[in-house]
Amino acid sequence: MLPAFEIVARHRPVDVVGTVLVEEQHDGAQQSSTGQLPLLAPFAAVEVSLSGRGGGTTASLAGPDGTQLSSTVDQGRVFITTRSGDDERVHRSRRHGQVRRSPGRLALALTGTHVAALTLEDGAWVVRARVDLSRPGATLAADVRDPAWLTGLVAGWSSTEAGTVTGWRAGTFGQLGLRDVRLVTWADGTPYRLDDGSVMVSATSAGPGFFGTAHTSTWTLDAQGEVRRGAVLFFQRPDRPGGYGDHATHVVRDGDRWLVATSTWSDFPADPRARRGARVGVTLAETTTDLTRGQHLLPTRALALPTDGPSVGVWDPHLVRDDDGSWLVGYVSARKFFDFHPVLASGPTLDELSLRRTAGDRTATEGTTLVRLDGAWRVLASDGRDNRRAVRGRFPVFDTDLREVGTIAAPYPTNIPWPTLVPPDPAVPGDRWRLVTFNGRPLGGPLAGYGTHGDLVVMRERD
Structure with missing residues (x-):
């Protein structure tokens, strides 16, 4: 596979x-x-x-x-x-x-x-x-x-x-680090490539502290694995004025417009005692502005994502359009902070989504990502080390019924690294599969605490 x-x-x-x-x-x-x-x-x-x-x-x-x-x-x-x-x-x-x-x-x-x-x-x-x-x-x-x-x-x-x-x-x-790395794609899930063959990724630019100090950025990754800065993205919430640094984002090129789905982590409290009633959702922005460079403040609307029961939050959205024009959306749902698992929804439009499947046996799995492999849609994810022993510290591969059909044979860095696959570029002879992810290495000293991670980790298909 x-x-x-x-x-x-x-x-x-x-x-x-x-x-x-x-x-x-x-x-x-x-x-x-x-x-x-x-x-x-x-x-x-x-x-x-x-x-x-x-x-x-x-x-x-x-x-x-x-x-x-x-x-x-x-x-x-x-x-x-x-x-x-x-x-x-x-x-x-x-x-x-x-x-x-x-x-x-x-x-x-x-x-x-x-x-x-x-x-x-x-x-x-x-x-x-x-x-x-x-x-x-x-x-x-x-x-x-x-x-x-x-x-x-x-x-x-x-x-x-x-x-x-x-x-x-x-x-x-x-940024002090980059995490939540995701490939910028066309609506059909294929990579959005620049004229020089580089791919784009979105990432969470880590700030000097917890989630509220981070924001979304885009980067280009060339064939040699080098990265350079692209754009900075901020978001207007549908129910609140001002700009927010929401993150854990998927950027999609759909015809002549951009779709940007992001998670509302920007005001999530660091203190567990303040989390009573806290919720995380997903918003969607649409724009024709060039998001490959510059600074942008994007108006958003709520993206209603169904869950399999009581949920305190949904995050890590990933969007693809199927061959019949319908949408598949992968994301995470949390029973509580922090007990979360992958979910897959589908619908004729992004405003008419219904629950398709969940992987409710997981308790610390995120980074839900849709990718077409051998002509079929597969759902990739990251099993964090807080799962039960049998599904811990690995990259599982699911079918669209969220039944596990394999795993990715790749090193598993610290934290909960997302599995971002970059397929070979057909225009480059001998190009190989790449996997781009991150780790949990902090920066900034003990006062900064959690949230300053991580390294951008680039993997390549082994000889």
Whole structure:
């Protein structure tokens, strides 16, 4: 059915500033600078290069209403300051707020409602302070999702001594890691290839913390296995204003339009005590805008996905159109957080879906993906290690009745890596199957916690 795979490359593109909108170099005389930073969603970063000469340095984001967010490094201590009118609050980490070595850079990241201060130490970014603006005691007067606030945002830096800063840049927040990797496809499930033969994948760009700090991005993967940045995608919820970094996404090219199905993870609480009543759903966006590059804020509508009983959430959507024009949609349903299993639905349109089958024997299986193999639809998934022993740490292959018919012979990285298959390009003689996935390797230090993973893992058909 499928060949065996072996790992041939690992990538970890780390960029605190993803899309650069402001950039300056300094000769050492300046002690401050600012620049306009209009955004589509609250995912911003300011990165300051330090000379190592000492002096307190601050990176900041200022709203048009006078509110300000800033990160400061001063005498080895790093902290965040939030200011609204006369209300100023300082947020420090007692355990992690002290740099171990003189940092080469200082950064401030706004990712959703989360603010983080990061320092570059020995070539690696470390989160030294963080605060969730939505929590009591840290509330900012401004709504960071408000388009007017985002349009008037100003980035900047300041220092108590000249010669401390050698340059700075600001723009959208990039990523500390990539996960939830999925092939961008045509509606029939075949890969969407660029003119040079590269394929596109969507991914969750990991932020400096839990799910609320992440967002969706696209990347191109060339025949040599190298990756480069494509587009940044944000979403407008059908029932809420503002831009969200929803993720776990499938991007589909359907004729002259794009369909983007995504999971509403952006405001899922990190604290288990706050999850009472929490739900995760799937939304669908349609657009004719070029999603291969640039920044986009996409209006969405709810995509109603049927379940086999009480469900607290559905996620990981994957869409294909069958030969008869009907749709097949694979996804995950959760009985509770976190007990989840694959589901398959079908219907004449995406707004008329009915339940087809479930794999209810699984309790930690996700990444549901539809692929045509030997002329028949197959459903791929990832059996996480929290399943029962017989179905743990593997990539199962199901038929459309969700009966297991095989497994993919491939290394199984940490976390719950999705099985993203790239078939050989018929235009390239000797091209081979590839499998692209990710792992759970964190980045950013202990204060960031879960959610900063992972490496992009590229496998190829074994000789």
